[in-house]
Amino acid sequence: MWIDSNREPVLTPLAEQFEADTGVSVQLIVKDSSAIVDDFTTQAPSGQGPDAIITAHDNIGRMVQNGVIAPIELGGAAEDFQPVTVQAFTYEGQVYGVPYSIENLALIRNTELAPDAPATWDDAVAAGQAAGTSFPILVGGDDATTASAYNLYPFQQSFGAPVFELTADGSYDASQVAMGGEAGAAFAQWLDEQAKAGILRLSITNDIAITEFTAGNSPFIVTGPWNLDQVKAAGFDYSIDPIPSAGPEPAAPFVGAWGFAMSAYTQNELSVQRFLTEYVATEETQTALFEAGNRAPANKAAFEAASSDPDVAAFGAVGAAGVPMPNVPAMAGVWTDWGNALTEIVDQRTDDPAGTWQSMVDTLQGKIG
Secondary structure: OEEOOOOHHHHHHHHHHHHHHHOOOOOOEEOOHHHHHHHHHHHHHHOOOOOEEEEEHHHHHHHHHOOOEEOOOOHHHHHHEOHHHHHHOEEOOEEOOEEEEEEEOEEEEEOOOOOOOOOEHHHHHHHHHHHOOOOOOEOOEOEOOEOOHHHHHHHHHHOOOOOEEEOOOOOEEEEEEOOOHHHHHHHHHHHHHHHHOOOOOOOOEHHHHHHHHHOOOOOEEEEOHHHHHHHHHHOOOEEEEOOOEOOOOOOOOEEEEEEEEEEOOOOOHHHHHHHHHHHHOOHHHHHHHHHHHOOEEOEHHHHHHHOOOHHHHHHHHHHOOOEEOOOOOOHHHHHHHHHHHHHHHHOOOOOOHHHHHHHHHHHHHHHHO
């Protein structure tokens, strides 16, 4: 099984226990997490790949399309997981992974600079300006040349412009881009206004945003649990709050899930299924994975126990109002055009933000068809 270095200390004794119980050995290979899916997709058909991999749920559709992963029968264990995590690993009606964690953005507030949680974006900006800091609120970009569709999505959602239409069962209809029309135009106009005011800046990357926030240069940052250790180390009191809405609807972040997928080419299907569903899926294992990575557990009982930590409870409350990041193959092409449109508006390269936005939507709809 290919895993990342953070999960190795937890999974190593689990693999040893599995071998002691079943006589089947589990070889754990540590790889760079950013390379796992691409390397696996290339090597699996030749028989050189692993039996299972660790992966984010939004890779599932692409791997199913490439024929490299097989469905996993969760059976009764499905009820042990938070429903959104099972939904995240579901593609075309079948489950393709055993989830172990869930994560999402929230607003982290320096309570010494802003005593009250803002209900709206305008409230946050006003509180930030009243605090007299360099940045009223921090929303980082992917890098100094690219705005972050992921970080800006909660605000886009608040204007009623989701990435795809939703079907009756809550899944995405990836044939219908839903970011356009009046709602999309309103979001694009808002984005342009924030850029003109200097509140959203392309020069503020994710790394710069957390550095400025922990230095006390803003009362607010939109970020995830992966930055909690840095926030705690800064030494000031903080609160984790819902993301303030910029439009007429609530701000809803993407919810991401991580888990383990099984190769369609494995010669050890029963053993892989047993290891994942009977060992990795347990409350004890998922609690240990949470403690190793600061990501809330997918297992309900483990999540409930972890929620005694107010940070986990707060991120979980925000995530409960979120939506799963699409796991459909079409997203691979959507991210680029979507990010380019956001970048053009935030970087003030266009005099017609609504037109730029609708052009992006039309282009994507044409590609997806």
